[in-house]
Amino acid sequence: MEEEFLRVHPEKLSVRERWSKALLRWDGCAHMKKKKLCRVGVPQSQRKTVWPLLLMTYGWQLEKYGDYHLLMSQQPRDAAMFEIIERDLGRTFPTHRLFNKPGSTGQMGLRSILRAYANLNPETGYVQGMGFLVGTLLIQIGDEESTFSAFVSIMENPRYSMAKLYAPGFPLLFVRLHQLQKLLGRHCKKLLKRLMEYGIELSTFAANWYLTLFAYHFNFGLLSRIWDMFLCEGWKIIHRVAIALLLLHKSALDRARDGAELLIALNTAHEGKDEVEVIRKALSVKFKTADLVRWERKFCQQL
Structure with a gap:
């Protein structure tokens, strides 16, 4: 399984060497260093070591x-x-x-x-x-x-x-979708206006993005890159990828003539996307963690 993945996604030696050095001094490696490395991508041959280490960081005790x-x-x-x-x-x-x-x-x-x-x-x-x-x-x-x-x-x-997210009533899912709506208001204003005009709920096309962290949609090359960053940084990268997909799919979304066509376009936003292009676009989507915290707090206060 790993050999097949490596054949399709060959590793760059310099990246593998940088990760090998980081793993030798993992506990003393600064978070910013890990973050930069995860954005470059964890070599496939090292994910089975790196992912558990990322998940056990921050004092987590199993x-x-x-x-x-x-x-x-x-x-x-x-x-x-x-x-x-x-x-x-x-x-x-x-x-x-x-x-x-x-x-x-x-x-x-x-x-x-x-x-x-x-x-x-x-x-x-x-x-x-x-x-x-x-x-x-x-x-x-x-x-x-x-x-x-x-x-x-x-x-x-x-x-x-x-x-x-999976608890009865999906409480955190609706928080994440509310945050996505706020981000659409910043980065995809025209799309948000059309969604409201046609009465299209974000959950109809984006719920599975969040519930499966894109595992339902993407090939393992792109999916693994997204998870490298999610395990290191948390939720911001999931929001960034969501916005990136919609920005990269803008021409198809703009061609939709009514609500039905728009929904079809939204549900195919993930198809045929280039790994490098998605990651580059996602990392260009800027917002602050403080924004997410504020939106979550206000949303929960309104419940």
């Missing part, structure tokens, strides 16, 4: 969440939850050779990790879309138990708080 093997073997509080997980296994990366057959290594890993997490956090349990997060981590990290640790970190670590 030990309090219990034993993976015990969690995966427990019976669920809600038996129907495991049936839903089973139903969705074949829908997660169905064309990827790791997941495309019943009983495949990927499907077995998905089943075990999703069951374990449903037992760990029964209030959230399992929600469709989680499998794409687990699948992405499983492809890159490989080891099942390490993948579970990484998934729990993405879900529960306050830096990412993905569990709050």
Whole structure:
């Protein structure tokens, strides 16, 4: 699997060497240095090492969440939850050779990790879309138990708080969509006006961007680059990529003659995008973390 990825996405020696040096002194490596390296991209051969390190940064402790093997073997509080997980296994990366057959290594890993997490956090349990997060981590990290640790970190670590996106009522998802709307008002004013004119909710085309961190939409080359930055920097890069997609798709969006055509164009905004172009455009989208914090606070006060 890794050999195939490397053949399609060859690494630059200088980048690999820079990462090797950073890994030798990881604990003493400044955050800004890690941030710059992650924006260049983590070499594929080193992601299985770097991603867990990024996820365990910021004082995050996983030990309090219990034993993976015990969690995966427990019976669920809600038996129907495991049936839903089973139903969705074949829908997660169905064309990827790791997941495309019943009983495949990927499907077995998905089943075990999703069951374990449903037992760990029964209030959230399992929600469709989680499998794409687990699948992405499983492809890159490989080891099942390490993948579970990484998934729990993405879900529960306050830096990412993905569990709050999937919690009943999807509370954090609507915060993220509100933040996206504010960013559209800055960077895509004409589009926002048309969305309001046609009554198109952001959730109809952008919900899966946030719920799966683009894993549902992008090839693994671009997806991995986005996750390199997300795991290091947090949510800003997801917003930046969302705005970048809409800016790069502007001509198609402008050609839409009515609400139906506009919605079709929005739902295809991710198609055929060049990896380098998307990353370059995303990093050119400027806003402050303080803006996101302020918008979230005001949104929550209005609830």
